[in-house]
Amino acid sequence: MNYVSTAVTPAISPFDHLGLTDVTAKLEDSILIVTLNRSRKLNGFSEKMSVDLVRVFQFGDQDDRVRVIVLTADPAAPAFCAGVDMEEVARGSSLLGRKEDSETEHRDPGGQVAMAIYNNRKITIVAVNGHASGAGLTALQLPFDFRFIWSGSKITMPFVRLGIAPESTSTYLLSRLIGEARAAAVLFSGAVMQPDSPVISNLYYQVLPNRTDVLPAALILARNISTNSSQTSISYSKGLLHHPGASIEEHHLLDSRAMKILGSGNDAAEGAKAFMQRRKPNFPDTLTKSLSPWYPWWKITDVRHPKSSKL
Template structure:
């Protein structure tokens, strides 16, 4: 029986699947969609499920456009201690794994296409985990955007010091992360982060959804996964990349999706790609070494 996302008991998000597009809506408007309570765990869970659900081809994350913010950052209403688990202290100084980073990993590792529809202000983790690991980002022109970490006495989290320089270059990343200034989406420091900048808040999600629907119909699930893998885990040299490209295209080129892609192009119609990750992926994929980021207690 197919999974019903509404049956998962989410409180901080609302998840709905329709024709290959899974829309995940933040549901903490009264708390300015702060990153707290059950939200981190629910985001990790829903992106993990989406990764393994063959029905899902695209995931869109958004908030209600009437909410005070898309995500106003971490919930520190009771201090920074809310971000840490007491049991971590018992396990030692190396035990902590920040929640924003765990969400980033879940989104970044999702083999499906991901879109962030940023229809409100965003700060801190609302800029890092809730935007940087996505494949596409749409934003409201009037949004206030800030990486405030150095002005709050902490460091950037959620793997943002890895992702942001790769997305915008080190110079722009330095300007944003080391100053903690608030910018608008049209600022030359950050405008290149976005696929599209929309003049009205209410236009952001429809624009993102239109792209999601197009991608759900016209892209191959398995081709997307391999392409994301090549982008995220390239070789160290151009020669190594050439070898990876060659191996991947040899495998994909002999698949049903490649045949359908060529036939649909010839017949001038939308493709109907039959291959899925659960049934048609090669044992060669993934070709990279996965890193275990969990803390493991030392054995005495």
């Protein structure tokens, strides 16, 4: 007698090849949801977490199915991210620099994550549903386009109290986001603050009363953006914001060229048609097929490790 197997072959996740362990990822429609996966370690920022985050954000940047990337943590976890994993640091991980690296060779893993998020051509949103210290603020909040947070979150950047420098490009980002005076107050005091503090409150797009409210609120915005925004328009807009001209005249030349390029694209035609017909747009252009050779117009600095860049 021949038997027919009823076993179901497990679906292959599009993220299997990334080898993720310290974060998980799932794609819901056009929204990539990334969740920190070290709850038992207070979601401490590890070397492997930094690798996972760079890989998954690069995936989101390059995959046309993804329009928005949302980072969050399990709201039941003791913290959103309690900073770097100090046990790992004590074992000699690269988080504070390997002994074999010279001072010019070290590449801060938190900074690598921050750049992967900040330079991402898609919209990035973080849903902070717990306490955040160190890298939980620097690498995992500052580089994002939108920040949602639980009102009860305790936030601190304790670097001066630990005798180390602020990491994850935070001194570059924080002053641009809240101004140099407020950034100095956060960095130099090392104080524990909450989202409603006048020093940092304007960092946040929305402050929610309950931990469990944070991700749903972030997803409402994510869905709105994913269904109503053009990928190419988002990428050019972020480029102009992050890489402006050196003067208003130079910036005028940049956005004029961007207007000319995008104005002749399929998305502009669809946007105008949808507006006239009073319906939601269905933008056809993608980053892999529709970007002009002019993009990016800025010089990209090579930040690879000196030894690896010679391979």
